[in-house]
Amino acid sequence: MNQSTEALETDFRSVKEMYYTLMSDPIVNTELYREITDKETDPDILYENINSRLRRLTYYNNAWNSHLLRYISLIYNENDYNSINNFSAGSIDGIRTNQTVGSFYSTFQDFIANGTRINTILFSADSTDPLIYFAQDYYEIADYKINGTIVMGVSSEQLARAFNSILKYDGALGIVYDEKGRILCSTAQITPGTQIFDASFGEVPVSRMLQDSSSYFINTTSLSGYNLYSAVIIPNRAVFQDLETQMGGYILIILVLAAAFILLGLFISRKIINYINSLISQMEMIQAGHYEITVPNYGIRELDTLSAIFKKTSSKIGYLINEVYTNELLLREAELKALQAQINPHFLFNTLLCISWNAKSNGDEKTSRMIDALSELLDSKMSFTENSKVTVAYEIEHVNFYLFLQKTRFGDKLRFHVDIPEDFLPLLIPKLCLQPIVENAVVHGLENKTGMGYVTVTAKINAGMLIFTVADNGVGMDPSRMDLDADEPCGARPEHHNIGLKNTNKRIRHLYGEPYGITIRSSENFGTLVVIKLPVDRESEHV
Numbered sequence: 082m083n084q085s086t087e088a089l090e091t092d093f094r095s096v097k098e099m100y101y102t103l104m105s106d107p108i109v110n111t112e113l114y115r116e117i118t119d120k121e122t123d124p125d126i127l128y129e130n131i132n133s134r135l136r137r138l139t140y141y142n143n144a145w146n147s148h149l150l151r152y153i154s155l156i157y158n159e160n161d162y163n164s165i166n167n168f169s170a171g172s173i174d175g176i177r178t179n180q181t182v183g184s185f186y187s188t189f190q191d192f193i194a195n196g197t198r199i200n201t202i203l204f205s206a207d208s209t210d211p212l213i214y215f216a217q218d219y220y221e222i223a224d225y226k227i228n229g230t231i232v233m234g235v236s237s238e239q240l241a242r243a244f245n246s247i248l249k250y251d252g253a254l255g256i257v258y259d260e261k262g263r264i265l266c267s268t269a270q271i272t273p274g275t276q277i278f279d280a281s282f283g284e285v286p287v288s289r290m291l292q293d294s295s296s297y298f299i300n301t302t303s304l305s306g307y308n309l310y311s312a313v314i315i316p317n318r319a320v321f322q323d324l325e326t327q328m329g330g331y332i333l334i335i336l337v338l339a340a341a342f343i344l345l346g347l348f349i350s351r352k353i354i355n356y357i358n359s360l361i362s363q364m365e366m367i368q369a370g371h372y373e374i375t376v377p378n379y380g381i382r383e384l385d386t387l388s389a390i391f392k393k394t395s396s397k398i399g400y401l402i403n404e405v406y407t408n409e410l411l412l413r414e415a416e417l418k419a420l421q422a423q424i425n426p427h428f429l430f431n432t433l434l435c436i437s438w439n440a441k442s443n444g445d446e447k448t449s450r451m452i453d454a455l456s457e458l459l460d461s462k463m464s465f466t467e468n469s470k471v472t473v474a475y476e477i478e479h480v481n482f483y484l485f486l487q488k489t490r491f492g493d494k495l496r497f498h499v500d501i502p503e504d505f506l507p508l509l510i511p512k513l514c515l516q517p518i519v520e521n522a523v524v525h526g527l528e529n530k531t532g533m534g535y536v537t538v539t540a541k542i543n544a545g546m547l548i549f550t551v552a553d554n555g556v557g558m559d560p561s562r563m564d565l566d567a568d569e570p571c572g573a574r575p576e577h578h579n580i581g582l583k584n585t586n587k588r589i590r591h592l593y594g595e596p597y598g599i600t601i602r603s604s605e606n607f608g609t610l611v612v613i614k615l616p617v618d619r620e621s622e623h624v
Contacts, residue, residue, distance in 0.1 A: 082300040082313045085255055088243035089304055089311050095144035096215065096235060097306050099153075102142070103231055104219050108134045109155065131155065131163045139165070144235075151212055152234030155219075166234075202259055202307075203232070204274035213237050213265050213273050215307070237266035237273045244268045250319040254282050254290065260308045290314050360391065367395055451489055469513075470618070473540070474506035476515050480538060483516055487523050495527065497536040505540050508547060509618040511588055517581050518551045518599075518611050526555025526609055546597070547615045554608040558601075582611075589615065 103109050109131065135153055144150035145167065154164035203214040212234035219231050244255030248268060256267040262277045269282045280287040290297055291312060298315045477499060484497045519536060527534035536553045586599040593616050603609035 082247070082298075082315075084246045085244050085313050086300070086302045086304075086311055089240070089257065092144065092149055092235075092240060092243060093304055093307055093309070095142065096150055096233060099139065099142050099144055099150060099233065100215075100217055100231060102138055103135075103153070103155075106134070106138060109138075109219070132165055135163070135165045147239065149236055149239040150233060151236050152214075152232075154232040154234075156230045156232060157228075202263070202265070204263070208272055211236060211238055213240075240266040241268050244313065247313055247315055250315045250323060252283065252316040252319055254287070254314045255311070256280075256287065257304070257309055257311050259310075265309065363391070363395075367398065447489070451486060469511065470509045470620070471512045472506060473501060473508050473510055476510055476512070477501055477506070477538075479513075479516050480519050483520060484523075484536070491527075491534070494532075495523070495534055495536070497538075499538045501538070501540045505542075505547070507619075509620050510547070510615055511592055514585055514589065514613060514615070515549060515551070517585055518613065521581055522551055522553040522555065522609065522611070526553040526557070530555050542617060545617060547617050549613040549615070551611045551613070552608065557603045557605040557607055557609055559605070560603070585613075589613070 135155075139145040139150070139153065142150065148167055151167040152164065153166075154162050156162040200217050201215075203216050205212065205214065214232050214234050216230055216232045219228050240257060241255070244253075247253040247255055254268055256269075256271070256277075257265045258277055259265065263273075264271050264275050264277060264280055264287075265273055267280075269280075271280045271282075271287075277291070278286070278288050282290065291299060291301070291314065296317055298313075298317060298320060300313045302311050303309075304311055481499060484495075484499070488495050488497070515538065519538060522536050523534075527536070534553065534555060536551065538549065538551055540547065540549050542548070582599060582601070590598045597614045597616060600612045600614075601609065602612075
């Protein structure tokens with residue numbers, strides 16, 4: 082129904098556009114041309130040229146090319162008019178139409194005499210004429226004085242083709258009628274100009290069909306621009322019959338699709354069950370220790386992906402079992418070695434103690450102190466655990482032991498200064514968080530330095546943090562090694578002192594979190610400054 086209405090709207094719109102084209106053309110409307118050009122006459126505006134002008138104007142008009150618009154006439158007075166038609170040359174219908182339109186003058190000459198606007202629909206006196214005529218005036222633009230009349234003949238048969246979409250329904254009817262109830266065109270054999278109340282379709286009055294909404298689907302729509310109306314009438318039974326036919330086809334398609342889906346589902350489920358049974362069988366073999374078993378490829382991407390994963394998993398399980406077995410052997414061997422090594426520290430410390438006593442008894446206090454310092458350092462490192470905490474006093478004592486030993490080694494080439502406030506000494510810090518930094522400064526900062534070297538260790542509390550600084554005037558380090566969070570390049574050999582700094586930094590962050598840790602500032606040949614940030618830890622218990 083909507084398609085029919087839209088098609089009719091398009092047809093009538095193209096006819097109206099043709100009227101406006103003629104109305105605005107300066108050659109067709111001589112008075113309009115005079116107003117625009119300010120010329121009284123123009124040699125090109127001759128009656129014999131207007132027909133060719135009309136044909137040029139209609140050349141690109143859709144209504145003309147589709148044979149909807151079949152005839153155009155410009156009527157100036159009772160005896161004067163120009164006309165063109167879409168009939169074949171010499172057609173009897175064309176001659177008859179010319180004669181019919183000539184007789185229309187008497188219908189609207191009174192309108193012209195009174196200066197009244199003309200906008201009307203005319204029906205031919207010949208009942209066999211297939212055209213419907215739309216008469217509209219054309220006038221001067223200055224004072225709207227009627228200059229003549231434009232009559233356009235529209236094919237009623239072509240208009241009726243707008244209703245083709247409803248003709249698949251048996252008993253359907255489409256009509257176009259004006260405000261006076263006259264039928265312009267229809268899908269039935271109804272003469273144009275017949276009143277709705279006088280028309281019948283299949284022995285049923287059209288007027289009754291328009292009012293019987295219980296038996297018909299009815300859609301009545303106003304067509305813009307011409308005071309016309311379209312009505313589409315379709316019997317209910319025809320629609321229901323069509324729906325039943327369509328539903329029968331839909332049901333058959335649904336049944337066929339359902340059967341196909343069931344068969345496909347059974348086929349797929351059978352393949353999946355076979356795959357699962359195969360997988361269970363392979364897993365039982367793996368359980369029995371046959372880790373080299375593989376699952377065959379099935380030609381289905383998802384199942385083949387699962388097969389590949391199964392292969393990798395079984396291989397990995399075999400590898401891990403072998404690795405666990407190997408590690409268990411290594412663990413037992415390590416346990417034996419650990420039992421053997423338990424004797425070594427006691428032997429070492431007892432030996433160092435004997436050497437210290439011997440040195441002291443011989444009056445060599447310096448050697449005795451060196452041995453005692455070394456014993457303390459070795460004991461501290463052997464009893465080290467990652468989460469151990471000690472007092473600042475304990476850590477500073479071992480820093481002093483280390484610096485004392487290095488001072489003995491380097492002599493006057495090394496100077497050091499440890500300045501820690503006394504109220505900081507009871508605070509807790511991670512064990513071995515300072516001594517490795519001091520060791521790093523001496524070994525890697527001062528060993529290769531020419532001239533006097535010094536190391537200073539200081540501490541302060543700022544913004545709730547306990548901050549230690551270890552400074553040296555050594556050779557410094559490459560800036561690329563100062564980022565303790567960066568990974569070593571692939572294949573690069575890690576520097577020993579860089580590993581020590583990184584491990585200490587990781588321990589501090591592991592214990593206290595991201596705000597704490599180690600930062601480094603260094604320049605080559607100008608020394609290094611290491612800053613260790615720790616929380617102010619006053620716990621009463623510590624290891």
